[in-house]
Amino acid sequence: MALALYAQASYGEVLRCLLEGVHWLRLKGDATALAGKSAITMARIRLGVEPLKLLFERVAKPLADPKLAGAWYRGLRLVSLDGTTIQVADEPELDQRFGRYVGERGPCGFPLIRLLALMETGTHAIFAVAFGRYDTSEIALAPSLLDRLKPGMLCLADRGFVSYALWQAARATGADLMWRVRSNQVLPCRRRLPGGSYLSRIRVSAQPDREAAMIVVRVIEYRLEGAPDAEPLYRLITSLLKPADAPAAELAALYHERWEQEGAFGELKVKLPGQPLMLRSRRVDLVEQELYALLLVHLALRDLMVRASRQGKCDPDTLSFIHTVRVVRRHLPFHAGFSPSAASSNGQVDTDRDPGGPG
Numbered sequence: 001m002a003l004a005l006y007a008q009a010s011y012g013e014v015l016r017c018l019l020e021g022v023h024w025l026r027l028k029g030d031a032t033a034l035a036g037k038s039a040i041t042m043a044r045i046r047l048g049v050e051p052l053k054l055l056f057e058r059v060a061k062p063l064a065d066p067k068l069a070g071a072w073y074r075g076l077r078l079v080s081l082d083g084t085t086i087q088v089a090d091e092p093e094l095d096q097r098f099g100r101y102v103g104e105r106g107p108c109g110f111p112l113i114r115l116l117a118l119m120e121t122g123t124h125a126i127f128a129v130a131f132g133r134y135d136t137s138e139i140a141l142a143p144s145l146l147d148r149l150k151p152g153m154l155c156l157a158d159r160g161f162v163s164y165a166l167w168q169a170a171r172a173t174g175a176d177l178m179w180r181v182r183s184n185q186v187l188p189c190r191r192r193l194p195g196g197s198y199l200s201r202i203r204v205s206a207q208p209d210r211e212a213a214m215i216v217v218r219v220i221e222y223r224l225e226g227a228p229d230a231e232p233l234y235r236l237i238t239s240l241l242k243p244a245d246a247p248a249a250e251l252a253a254l255y256h257e258r259w260e261q262e263g264a265f266g267e268l269k270v271k272l273p274g275q276p277l278m279l280r281s282r283r284v285d286l287v288e289q290e291l292y293a294l295l296l297v298h299l300a301l302r303d304l305m306v307r308a309s310r311q312g313k314c315d316p317d318t319l320s321f322i323h324t325v326r327v328v329r330r331h332l333p334f335h336a337g338f339s340p341s342a343a344s345s346n347g348q349v350d351t352d353r354d355p356g357g358p359g
Contacts, residue, residue: 007273020333052292061121071122076154083138123265149175156258178238
């Protein structure tokens with residue numbers, strides 16, 4: 001995780017940074033023997049992927065409480081589903097495992113991981129991921145994430161995810177959905193609703209009992225007049241069928257919260273590492289371990305920002321992610337010199353040691 005936080009530093013420099021607190025305590029003299037890069041790599045291999053994966057699955061969750069600004073719509077927690085790619089080192093083993101983009105001018109310079117994520121839009125907390133080869137479609141990765149959707153959530157997604165089977169599976173979780181659809185998708189008007197939306201149905205054309213296989217959806221169409229590079233028409237489908245509970249104009253404006261996920265990917269891939277991200281590991285198992293470490297660090301930073309926004313009574317969007325990264329980088333070496341405080345037998349926290357470090 002420290003390697004993800006100090007992405008531009010060498011293995012040895014990261015280890016020195018973590019040991020600053022130990023040096024400050026002057027335990028057993030001033031000199032501390034440092035492990036070399038190969039020893040650190042072997043230790044990472046012994047650790048493996050599973051502990052980091054299990055840790056992420058255990059701690060990753062939405063962070064917003066009901067009073068947090070920007071995280072809710074009429075009592076529904078806003079989440080989004082979207083994907084990105086992550087560059088890895090140009091190694092034969094990684095190329096074979098993950099593949100790479102091939103364009104008109106030939107293959108790109110590095111293998112790529114296809115990453116799909118569920119994110120809480122108001123806090124940028126990525127709370128579920130699936131990843132695979134670059135040539136794996138996002139819609140193929142999506143089913144493995146759907147069990148993280150819950151009643152009381154409103155999931156936003158782009159037009160690449162719309163299918164009868166995926167919509168049906170996502171709705172079975174109890175979550176509400178609002179996904180964009182392609183402009184050429186046939187959605188005949190079944191009943192016009194107040195406010196400009198209408199009811200339609202999506203179906204499986206090959207299903208023998210076509211009526212039984214139909215799902216009722218509400219369609220919202222709108223234009224962005226005067227917006228540069230705007231498309232002629234935007235179309236959304238949603239499970240929120242009652243205009244009184246979710247007016248069409250509000251939902252049209254709300255959909256663009258989905259772009260918060262692009263901001264989170266920018267944090268993960270550029271702002272946190274300090275330049276366009278390429279995972280430093282050169283083995284498949286270590287690449288996957290490093291990816292989970294990166295996600296854990298991003299989640300920890302976002303959790304810190306949410307806690308700070310509560311204390312400051314502000315929207316987390318008003319806080320700087322880059323500034324948060326810099327603060328944590330400055331303070332981590334001091335905190336690394338102290339073990340977590342242990343709870344005593346009577347349930348009280350042991351305060352014999354200063355958990356804050358020097359200064």
